[in-house]
Amino acid sequence: METLSVDTFKKLREVSTASLTSELLKLGYRNTFMKGVHPLHTNSRLVGYAFTLRYIPAREDLDFQVEYDNLKNPQRVAVETIGENEVLVIDSRGDISAASLGHILCTRLKCRGAAGLVTDGALRDTPAIRNMDFPTYAQAAHGTTSSVVHHPVDFQIPIACGGVMVQPGDLIVGDDEGVVVIPAHVAEEVVNRCHERDLLEGWIQEKVASGASIRGLYPPDESTLAEYKAWRDSQARS
Amino acid sequence: METLSVDTFKKLREVSTASLTSELLKLGYRNTFMKGVHPLHTNSRLVGYAFTLRYIPAREDLDFQVEYDNLKNPQRVAVETIGENEVLVIDSRGDISAASLGHILCTRLKCRGAAGLVTDGALRDTPAIRNMDFPTYAQAAHGTTSSVVHHPVDFQIPIACGGVMVQPGDLIVGDDEGVVVIPAHVAEEVVNRCHERDLLEGWIQEKVASGASIRGLYPPDESTLAEYKAWRDSQARS
């Protein structure tokens, strides 16, 4: 399911979710940034391929106070199936009245090489998860175990998370601002555009920080772009 | 997928969603009544088997201003697959910022013998739908076509609707109060219990309406139950 070259995948670690969102917008994608999904850690950085898991509302005969069967329960099977560089993305319907997952499963995800965890629901054991070196994003914390509210039903199918479509294999990128979803087939292009964009915006930012007006500079007019191009070329030479 | 005897299915038309919810509760099911899902018609009465359809958030390359392909689009295929006595139940994630469906597809559902339509999203063409003799339940009305917000992704799998789990083949019952979901494997039992319950509650209601105190009557104590049993037996004889 990996779709990016090693070099591109590496570049993804250097661009912000805001930049990615802007470049996706230029390709026509308006709705790519998850709503209400926040990092549990500061200086959080998440890059990986979506491994999706879907929850629906629990029902007493299937979920409540029923022991999990690790060999069949889709949540447990997903955790034991996920691979390296994959991100577990859970469709929790935005329901934060119980957790989507807790500390032990997070630990297992990390041990399997997963890149991180994203849910539009809540997490439990958040004090312990905050002490792990494992990027996690959620809407809230809640002490109640998932089975009171959620029934894990299937995985690796298209889902909703944070109001955004997520397909298995989509690129999931997170920073301290939040999480962006990049459709797999445009990821290569978006990353490269972002890289160029960040060079330009960094150059603009430096000028603005030095006191320049944004007029003609942001967005850059032709003369500014020419000046930038000259600088960019000189940088490339050195 | 039909699970009920003709007689039981018929009885379902005579019980209220409030009664069904109470009897499901006695079996341990606390969460069976959809939240925020209202009938478009007055004196609405819906009974049928769930035929589920799932939407996730739309994405510009897949949905927006793309012509529907009737042979592949899961929404259209679902509409052309649904059978008699089935209810199309759509998981719209409670999103009412565009419609889930409109008048022409409703008309087709009715022509195919479907029993009704339930969505936790919005409907469009609601003035025309209100003029149809076809039970529909939704959270709101919205003029915008579904593809701006929704991507139909699959059907006949377990979904969420109005905060309740819906499995294909579950019994869907609606009246002017709203919609209840009955797990298929307990439907027969629940209907029969409801029938008995309604006889008892009708008898109690009559007494209360005639001025009786609820003490000893509602809930009925042993002496009341004995009196009821005598009346019930006399009714059965006549």
Add this chain to the structure above:
Amino acid sequence: METLSVDTFKKLREVSTASLTSELLKLGYRNTFMKGVHPLHTNSRLVGYAFTLRYIPAREDLDFQVEYDNLKNPQRVAVETIGENEVLVIDSRGDISAASLGHILCTRLKCRGAAGLVTDGALRDTPAIRNMDFPTYAQAAHGTTSSVVHHPVDFQIPIACGGVMVQPGDLIVGDDEGVVVIPAHVAEEVVNRCHERDLLEGWIQEKVASGASIRGLYPPDESTLAEYKAWRDSQARS
């Protein structure tokens, strides 16, 4: 607990909740109209003294699937205690995920001479309640019985309902717009002011409907007030 003269109580049936809200505002009361509480009937008209009942969240050992004890359960005792011209006002914390009450208890309330029922939660058996000649106001309909969500804890103490303070004995007035709460000690004054206000506003409304500008008329300037006074005097004489 009755605080109004028969004549004043009767006048209350003739004024709108909008007028009452405005006169209460003139006395400094800004927050008297319940939020999100709607009539179940059209042409609804409710006037009575508040009889308050308070619910808190249910707990499994006290509420769930426990048979109601009519001699002790505060909901049942309240229903069997309420008197003529009293309105049962339930503090349901605005929680509409289950009902506050249903048809049989409504029937008992009516038989006891209660003036009506107000809750900021939901009601069940709403199709049956709509067929009763008994003014009821609620936020929603829900088929689930109250004990899943609500624990009745005490009655005839000050409560919140629809975001407004309600003291036992306050005047509760409802029409098709909603419900206003009038503190008992200002009710007499407010009703009389409303009566005068409605005469004036009716006279203004007639002029506006005949094509008059609102300038100088609404609000009335001195010359308009003089004209009104003359008309009012002539009316009084005839």
Add this chain to the structure above:
Amino acid sequence: METLSVDTFKKLREVSTASLTSELLKLGYRNTFMKGVHPLHTNSRLVGYAFTLRYIPAREDLDFQVEYDNLKNPQRVAVETIGENEVLVIDSRGDISAASLGHILCTRLKCRGAAGLVTDGALRDTPAIRNMDFPTYAQAAHGTTSSVVHHPVDFQIPIACGGVMVQPGDLIVGDDEGVVVIPAHVAEEVVNRCHERDLLEGWIQEKVASGASIRGLYPPDESTLAEYKAWRDSQARS
């Protein structure tokens, strides 16, 4: 400010808000249907040019229990300025904790020839307004007068209403489903496209109602379009 020919303006009365929304979408406008704004009347039909009015939160020194100055208060001046075929559209910030307007001002709007009233806030005196023959759309009913919550600040400038941009002079069209805003400069085109669309969809609807599958019909394939064109030509000839 009138931008449409008499003929086009008349055609607007015959198309649904759902059709208009779809044709606007084809021109690239995704967000044209107001959220949460409902008609007070059944069989409501509103067509007119937007006359905008903006409210911001009230402040005690400017609003509360201050007598309205009809010669200066922007709400009152707007009401006395609006002309024929114009619709008063109020930006109430979606705040329904007090009314935006009441019965007397509605009456004056009607007498001045205004086409209707739209607010994303609440209205008061709604029982009286429902008895008027004057199309009004709001989010809720609330008995409290506007000055407790709203400060009218200016009119005939671009505003937000129901989550949609409204420019003075935009076309406002309402039916039982809700309200759509048509940018003035595309109104002529949209109306004509809608007229054609409704003819086609009516023809499709009739076929579906007669039992046709939606395959090849909705959306119409080439062969269906040819059949429709033939029917359309025959209709034009007769």
Add this chain to the structure above:
Amino acid sequence: METLSVDTFKKLREVSTASLTSELLKLGYRNTFMKGVHPLHTNSRLVGYAFTLRYIPAREDLDFQVEYDNLKNPQRVAVETIGENEVLVIDSRGDISAASLGHILCTRLKCRGAAGLVTDGALRDTPAIRNMDFPTYAQAAHGTTSSVVHHPVDFQIPIACGGVMVQPGDLIVGDDEGVVVIPAHVAEEVVNRCHERDLLEGWIQEKVASGASIRGLYPPDESTLAEYKAWRDSQARS
């Protein structure tokens, strides 16, 4: 009102709210973790007996710009009545449009030996409160004093807080995840079960962190439980 042995009370400081919630669930209590109530401090730890206080909406004649009477106002009397190891738990109806309490009263609570403060409303002076060594939990911060929105009405009666029933004397436990309410009569049992559970889960967590699959381990199967028991016994001996 103290119900726990000194030893058990001490153990409560060592278990997480997530563990407590799970053990309460096993006893049938599903709704024990407060919704939307967060610690103001990091590394927060709260253990104590609930001392409840109830607010209802303010009314101008009783609350607004009226000087507090410390001898009668229930908020002030509660603050001067609370004892050691007690937690002031305020039912603020989840209303965050003004504070429930501020810095000076927090200081008094601490001086009286109270264990902490919990409200489902807001707090004011939060920068100063964050500098205190006193565990506080709230939904938000708001600069406005309580009397604009809240009327303190009574204390030491059952209340709602964060959507959970709280009885005077219930155990209130808080950590960085949030707050759990333990009914007094099951507290001893729950604490002991939690202690055992945490030993087991710690052992499992260590295995998972070392790379073990969750299959057979989490939840533990019979062979795992036997292995754990052996380890547990060896620990007990050492």
Add this chain to the structure above:
Amino acid sequence: METLSVDTFKKLREVSTASLTSELLKLGYRNTFMKGVHPLHTNSRLVGYAFTLRYIPAREDLDFQVEYDNLKNPQRVAVETIGENEVLVIDSRGDISAASLGHILCTRLKCRGAAGLVTDGALRDTPAIRNMDFPTYAQAAHGTTSSVVHHPVDFQIPIACGGVMVQPGDLIVGDDEGVVVIPAHVAEEVVNRCHERDLLEGWIQEKVASGASIRGLYPPDESTLAEYKAWRDSQARS
């Protein structure tokens, strides 16, 4: 537009938003503290004059994927117009589904001498903004650029922000608790009252922290006030 003496402006840096809110309340202003608007920095301190900017919902022909014209776009013109000691306050209608502004414009605001930035919407590039020494307040973070959701329409007119009226030139004060708006014409009075109030409350706080009961002390009775006055006089002398 500056209305305060240098001395008073300086004093504003020493008072808390909670104190200011209380003194505004004593003058009759109940609604002055913004709802849901939080600082991005800890130990945040903002004082300045409001420079207002208004957004309405975006429309595709005016906003989406249209290059910003820095010479005309009101957002850009506002940024290039704002002066020293002014705070850019943006009416974003509380919409957090896209950003109101990002890092480069924040940098420009700071370079122009602006005192800070307040929006009731979201900000983007929040990790970079958090690294700036520039006080910013917002409701959330969102990676999406403003033009997808917002159309900047005008500036320096009265607006709504966080549910509070903001007039150009009003005093905007922020701390870690949030943001308060002080009408320009009462600012001098309010600041001075706050200064006095803080002296008194600091003296009370110290007594409470030393173990004094709040009875007679908070609020202070006549004897306490006399004691305070003596202390205050002694302080003034030293």
